[in-house]
Amino acid sequence: MLTNTMIVNPTRMKLLMSFLLFSGTVLAQEEELSAPLIFGINASPPFHITQGDEANNGFCDVLVRTIQAELPDTHQIIREMPHGRIRTIMKREGSMCFPCMINRTSYNPNYYFTRATHLYAPHGIITRSSLADELKEKYGNPVSLEKLLAQSELRFAQPVGRRYGDIQPLINEYLIGTKYHKKVNGELALYNLLAMILIDRVDYTIDYEMMIQSYQRNEQNFGSGESLAFVPIREYEGKTIRGAVGCSNNQWGKNATRLIDQAIKKIRNNNDFQQSLDYWLGNDRPKLSESEQ
DSSP states (O other), X not given: OOOOOOOOXXXXXXXXXXXHHHHHHHHHHHHHHTSOEEXXXXXXXXXXXXXXXXXXXXXXXXXXXXXXXXXXXXXXXXXXXXXXXXXXXXXXXXXXXXXXXXXXXTTOTTSXXXXXXXXXXXXXXXXXXXXXXXXXXXXXXXXXXXHHHHHOOOOEEEETTOOOXXXXXXXXXXXXXXXXXXXXXXXXXXXXXXXXXXXXXXXXXXXXXHHHHHHHHHOOOOOOXXXXXXXXXXXXXTXXXXXXXXXXXXXXXXXXXXXXXXXXXXXXHOHHHHHHHHHHHOTTOOXXXXXXX
């Protein structure tokens, strides 16, 4: 007697089930990739600018608009909030990306990162011009940051939430929790800090050289007769810092960075983004090589 029963080879059945499971996983990931991209931003000129004539024209503001332009079919949400809140959301596996992070340092190893969006010249010391020569005489030029931190009693300040890449462990070891370390709060924390340096309330900070030019575009006259100077750091000599979009350490963050990377070459080479980098970081800024493109 004939029947309609079909006998299936067990090996083929396993292969079929594996294929269906894999296909379902891919489809699920694609669905997650189509979810909104959520960017957390905070007032931190010249990265993000929220007031004044150049509002919304920090180079990280432009980076977010560039991502929107190069991924036009992806819904994107921008949320302005304090840096500490952004960090808390990302560390607790909420769904959020921060547009301008330093790529994979000792204090942020667990986020997902896109490929590099741009490069920075390394951090250095920002201090009063009258103190810069003294630092170079005592600690070399470029300055040995470890010797400076270990031997001096100079007053250091940094904005709340600010981190310094590979040299942050030195700050943690020698300064955090001492009387020589001060944190500065507020939307314009760095500008306020630089003003404090000029009027001798603190002695130095660490940041990019571009911050001096950014401050000078917005400075007030404090009548100190001083000017700001940038002193290179030996521990960063010959190095560059890679900027990237960082996202939460979860499946959403993994998919968000994967999505941005699909357009990363267009994002890097976007004319508006490049012009903004030239304006804020300078025409002589380090640039990604052809091999990194």
